[in-house]
Structures are given as structure tokens and as C-alpha cells.
Amino acid sequence: xxxxxxxxxxxxxxxxxxxxxxxxxxxxxxxxxxxxxxxxxxxxxxxxxxxxxxxxxxxxxxxxxxxxxxxxxxxxxxxxxxxxxxxxxxxxxxxxxxxxxxxxxxxxxxxxxxxxxxxxxxxxxxxxxxxxxxxxxxxxxxxxxxxxxxxxxxxxxxxxxxxxxxxxxxxxxxxxxxxxxxxxxxxxxxxxxxxxxxxxxxxxxxxxxxxxxxxxxxxxxxxxxxxxxxxxxxxxxxxxxxxxxxxxxxxxxxxxxxxxxxxxxxxxxxxxxxxxxxxxxxxxxxxxxxxxxxxxxxxxxxxxxxxxxxxxxxxxxxxxxxxxxxxxxxxxxxxxxxxxxxxxxxxxxxxxxxxxxxxxxxxxxxxxxxxxxxxxxx
Numbered sequence: 001x002x003x004x005x006x007x008x009x010x011x012x013x014x015x016x017x018x019x020x021x022x023x024x025x026x027x028x029x030x031x032x033x034x035x036x037x038x039x040x041x042x043x044x045x046x047x048x049x050x051x052x053x054x055x056x057x058x059x060x061x062x063x064x065x066x067x068x069x070x071x072x073x074x075x076x077x078x079x080x081x082x083x084x085x086x087x088x089x090x091x092x093x094x095x096x097x098x099x100x101x102x103x104x105x106x107x108x109x110x111x112x113x114x115x116x117x118x119x120x121x122x123x124x125x126x127x128x129x130x131x132x133x134x135x136x137x138x139x140x141x142x143x144x145x146x147x148x149x150x151x152x153x154x155x156x157x158x159x160x161x162x163x164x165x166x167x168x169x170x171x172x173x174x175x176x177x178x179x180x181x182x183x184x185x186x187x188x189x190x191x192x193x194x195x196x197x198x199x200x201x202x203x204x205x206x207x208x209x210x211x212x213x214x215x216x217x218x219x220x221x222x223x224x225x226x227x228x229x230x231x232x233x234x235x236x237x238x239x240x241x242x243x244x245x246x247x248x249x250x251x252x253x254x255x256x257x258x259x260x261x262x263x264x265x266x267x268x269x270x271x272x273x274x275x276x277x278x279x280x281x282x283x284x285x286x287x288x289x290x291x292x293x294x295x296x297x298x299x300x301x302x303x304x305x306x307x308x309x310x311x312x313x314x315x316x317x318x319x320x321x322x323x324x325x326x327x328x329x330x331x332x333x334x335x336x337x338x339x340x341x342x343x344x345x346x347x348x349x350x351x352x353x354x355x356x357x358x359x360x361x362x363x364x365x366x367x368x369x370x371x372x373x374x375x376x377x378x
Contacts, residue, residue, distance in 0.1 A: 002085065003033075003034060004032070004033065004034055004035055004036045005034060005035050005036070005085050005086065005371060005372075005375065006035075006036045006038070006082060006083065006084040006085050006086075007035055007036070007037050007038070007084060007085065007086045007087075007088055007371065008037075008038050008039075008040065008078060008079065008082065008084035008086070008087045008088070008098075008109070009023060009027065009037060009038070009039045009040070009088050009089075009090070010039075010040045010041075010075065010087060010088070010089045010090070010094040010097065010098040011023055011039070011040075011041055011047070011089070011090040011091055011094050012041065012042050012043065012090075012091045012093055012094055013041030013042060013043045013045055013047040013048055014042065014043040014045055015045070015047075015207060015239075016045070016046040016047050016050075016263070017207055018116060018117075018172070018285070018287065018288040018289065019090050019091060019114075019116045019117075020046075020047040021174075021288050022090075022114075022116065022149075022172055022173075022288060022363075023090060024047070024050055024051065024054070025173065025174065025175050025360045025363070026360070026363060026364060026367060027039070027051070027054060027056055028054050028175075029175075029360050029361070029364045030364065030368070031368075034368070035368065035371070037056050038056065038057045038058075038059075038078070038082060038084070039051050039056055039057070039058045039059070040058075040059045040060075040061050040074070040075055040078055041058065041059075041060055041061065042060070042061050042071060042093065042094075043060065044060045046263075046265075048060055059074065059078060061074045061075060061097075062074065071097055072097050072100065072101055072104075075097050075098060075101040076101045076104060076105055079101055079102060079105045079108060079109060080105055083108065084109050085109060085110065085371075085375055086109055086110045086111075086112055086371055086374065086375070087101075087102050087109040087110070087111055087112070088112045088113075088114065089111070089112070089113045089114075090113075090114050090116065091116075092132045092135070092136060095113050095135075095136065095139065095143075096132075096135045096136075096139060098111070098113075099111055099113075099139040099142040099143060100139065100142070102142065103142050107142075110144045110145070110374045110375060111142055111143045111144045111145075112143070112144060112145050112146075112147065112370070112371075112374065113143050113145075113146050113147070114146075114147040114148075114149070114170075115146060115147070115148050115149070115153060115157070115285065116149055116285045117211075117283065117284065117285045117306075118153075118156070118211075118283040118285070118306070140162065143166070144166070144374060145166055145167075145168065145370060145374055146162065146166055146167050146168070147168050147169075147170050147367070147370060148167060148168070148169050148170075148285075149169070149170065149171060149172050149285040149286040149307060150169065150171065150284075150285055150286045150306055150307025150310055151169050151307070151310055152306050152307055152309075152310065153169075153285055153306065153307065154167050154169050168366075168370055170363060170366045170367055170370070171286055171307065171310065171311075171357075171358065171363070172285070172286045172287075172288050172291060172307075172358070172363070173291070173358045173359055173360045173362055173363035174288060174291045174292055174295060174354075174358060174359075174360065175360045176295060176354070176355055176358075176359055176360070179355070180295075180297065180351060180355065183269075183272040183273075183296075185269055185270075185272075185273055186266070186269050187266060187269055187270065188273075189201065189234070189270050189273035189274070190273070192270075193232055193234060193259055195232050198230050199230045199231060199232055200228070200230060200231045200232075200275045200276065200337050201231075201232055201233075201234065201273065201274050201275045201276070202231060202232070202233050202274070202275065202276040202277075202278055202333060202337075203233065203234045203235070203236065203270075203271070203274040203276075203277060203278070204217065204233070204234075204235055204236070204237075204277065204278050204279055204280075204289075205236045205237055205267055205271065205277075205279075205289045205292070205293070206235075206236075206237045206279060206281070206289060207237045207238065207239040208235075208237055208238060208239030208240065208241040208242050208245060209239050209240070209241060210241065210282070211281060211282050211283050212237075212279070212280070212281050212282075213279075213280035213281050213282050213303065213323065213324065214235070214241065214245050214280070215245070215248060216280045216323075216324055216325070216326050216329060217233075217278060217280045217326075217329065218245065218248055218249055218252055218254060218258070219252065219326035220280070220326040220327075220329035220330040220333065221233055221252075221254045221257060221258065221330075222252045222253065222254050222326075223326065223327070223330035224330050224333050224334055224337070225254060225257055227334055228334065228337050231257060231337065232257055232259060233257055233258045233259065234259045234261050234270075234274075235258060235259065235260050235261060236261050236262075236263075236264050236267060236270065237262070237263060238262045238263040242260065245260075246260060267292070268292075268296075271292060271293060271296045271298070272296040272297065272298070274293075274296075274298055275298075275299075275343070276298065276299050276301065276333065276336055276337070276343065277290075277293035277296075277298040277299070277300045277301070278300075278301045278302070278329070278333065279293075279300070279301075279302040279303070280302070280303055280323070280329055281302065281303050281305055281306075281308075281323065282303070282305065282323050282324060283305050283306055283323075284303075284305050284306035284307060284308055285306055285307055286306065286307030286308070286310065286311065287302070287306075287307070287308060287311075290302055290308065290311060290312070290318075291311070291354055291358050294311075294312075294317070294318065294350035294351060294353065294354040295351060295354045295355070295358075296351075297347045297348065297350070297351040298347055298350070299318070299319070299336055299342075299343040299344075299346040299347045299350070300312065300318040300319070300346075300350060301318070301319045301321065301329065301332045301333060301336070302318065302319075302320065302321075303320070303321055303322065303323040304320040304321065304322065304323070305323050308320065311353075311358070312350070313353075315346075316346075316349055317346060317349040317350040317352075317353045318346060318350050319332050319335075319336070319346070
């Protein structure tokens with residue numbers, strides 16, 4: 001096997017979500033004696049800036065944003081000029097362009113795709129869902145191997161007819177120190193929110209997208225504040241639903257409790273200052289936000305969707321509830337607002353579990369093993 005192994009990573013990069021965090025962590029921890037990474041992305045945004053800070057060559061692929069295959073030629077040029085051993089794609093547009101570009105160049109690379117989420121729920125607009133779904137299905141034969149971030153996702157792919165020997169499950173992970181360290185805040189979250197020590201801070205970190213279930217959280221908040229007035233709900237994340245969710249919060253009479261903080265770079269500083277973390281998603285691959293909250297020693301309430309039950313054991317190291325169920329969500333929040341001791345027990349158990357099972361060292365080891373296996377079998 002030729003060394004070092006050249007890996008071309010292709011990802012959208014227009015937002016900074018779980019897939020982007022996953023890829024940053026992976027690349028930052030590769031053994032540079034064994035692997036040489038390079039990145040192609042479609043946007044000059046936060047993700048590309050962070051990749052460059054790691055010293056990794058980065059190309060922002062230009063092309064018509066209205067075309068699903070806009071940017072094809074620059075990717076073909078990268079494949080031809082750099083001659084990567086593996087092209088590793090993340091996200092629907094990256095998958096399509098990477099697969100076709102590799103095929104049009106004569107398949108010089110092994111093609112690998114990591115699937116981070118359920119595409120049907122990522123695209124609530126019907127025509128987009130049908131179009132990109134068709135593109136995915138048509139180009140699946142061009143892929144040599146798939147990485148799925150949860151066992152639940154693997155079962156979905158098996159039911160769609162993909163052979164098991166082309167599927168590997170690698171759970172997401174996050175960068176962690178050898179042991180938890182005390183957190184010293186740079187920004188005082190209570191001061192930022194304008195609340196005192198007697199207020200329970202219940203936060204969420206997620207892009208403002210239908211699949212994240214914010215509308216159900218708003219309905220749950222309406223129930224919670226009938227019983228508990230000393231609460232505040234900071235929402236970290238931005239997205240197309242901002243105005244719609246703000247209007248809904250006003251309509252439900254909870255806008256004074258919900259604080260839209262937008263996209264923030266200081267999530268690691270603010271997160272440990274929450275009292276409780278909630279993620280009401282309708283679908284997940286395996287949420288990086290949940291892992292980060294658990295690592296920050298927060299009690300987590302989330303929906304039993306996708307890979308979340310593979311992370312959390314209900315009532316032991318977190319609380320799982322049905323999705324799209326504001327009543328169950330409100331009841332879980334009220335339970336932990338009232339019982340601080342229970343909150344602390346769940347938080348400690350969750351932190352212990354994440355440090356044991358979800359380290360980046362494990363993710364890098366498992367992912368690079370896939371790379372090597374793909375190249376040995378060619």
C-alpha cells in the first residue's frame with residue numbers, strides 16, 4: 001500500500017453543523033505520516049476557515065449554486081492533478097459531485113460516503129427531497145463503501161437493498177481531554193441572558209431547521225412556564241426558520257422565555273453553564289450536540305430517534321422521550337427542574353459514559369481502518 005494515503009474530503013460547508021464538526025475532528029487527528037488530507041467545499045464560510053487554520057489545503061469549489069452539479073469540473077481537476085487514493089464525501093451535493101467526478105475520471109479513487117442524517121427529513125420541500133433522493137439512489141453504485149453514524153441508519157440502508165459488506169457503522173465522537181476539567185467561563189451566560197442564580201437555564205444547540213423539532217419545544221415551553229416561572233431557554237443556532245419560530249413563540253406567549261442567540265463560536269464556553277440540555281429532533285443520525293452536552297456534564301433530554309438510543313440509556317445517563325410530543329417533553333423538563341439531585345446524577349453518569357465510549361481516538365482508529373481495508377481490497 002502506497003504511503004502516505006491521500007484522502008480528498010468533499011463537503012458542502014455552507015453551515016457549521018454536526019457533519020462539519022465530525023470532519024474537522026477527524027482530519028485534525030489523522031496521523032500525518034500515514035495520511036495526507038485535502039478538502040474541497042462549496043462555500044467560503046466558517047468551516048473552510050477552520051480547516052485552513054489546521055494547515056490543511058482547502059479548495060472552495062465554484063460553480064452555479066442553482067445547479068446540483070455546479071462545481072463538477074474543479075473537483076475533476078483535483079482528482080486528476082492530486083491523484084487521491086480515496087474520495088470521502090459528506091452531504092448530498094458533495095456525494096453527487098464527488099461520485100460523478102470520480103466516475104468521469106475513470107474511477108481512479110476509492111469512493112467512500114459518510115451518511116450523517118436521514119435525507120428525507122433534511123429536505124422538507126417535496127420536490128427537493130424527490131430530486132436529491134433520485135440523485136442519491138442513481139449514484140449509489142458508484143460508491144465502494146458507506147460509513148453510517150448509527151446502527152439505526154444501517155438498518156435503514158439494509159432495508160433499501162444495500163449489501164451489508166458495503167456498510168460500516170462508526171459512531172460520531174468528539175475531542176475530549178484525558179479527564180474532565182473544571183470549566184472557567186469567559187462569558188458569563190447568566191449575565192448575557194440577564195437572569196439571576198435562581199433561574200433554571202434550559203438550552204439547546206441546533207440549526208433552526210424543521211428536523212430539529214423546535215416547534216415542539218416551543219409548545220412544551222408553554223406548558224412548563226405554567227408551572228415554573230423561573231426558567232429561561234437560550235437557543236444557540238441559526239437557520240431559515242428563525243422568523244417563523246420567533247413568530248410562533250410570540251403567538252404562544254413564551255417569547256420572553258426564549259432567547260435566540262444565533263450562531264456562536266463560543267459554544268464550548270456557554271454550554272457547561274446550562275442547567276439542562278434539550279434536543280427535540282424528529283430525526284438524527286447520531287447527534288454531536290448531544291455528545292458535547294453530555295461531556296459538559298449536563299443532564300440531557302432528547303428524543304428516541306436515530307442513533308440517540310445507542311448513546312443514551314433512558315433514566316440512567318439521560319432521558320429519552322417520543323418525538324413530536326410536547327407533553328412528554330414538558331413533563332421531562334418539569335421533572336428535572338424540580339429534582340436537582342436527579343439532574344446531577346444523570347449528568348455525572350452521562351459524562352462518564354461519553355468519556356468512555358465517544359472519543360475521537362476511537363473514531364479516527366475505526367475510520368482509518370476502513371481506508372486501509374478499502375485500499376487493500378482494490
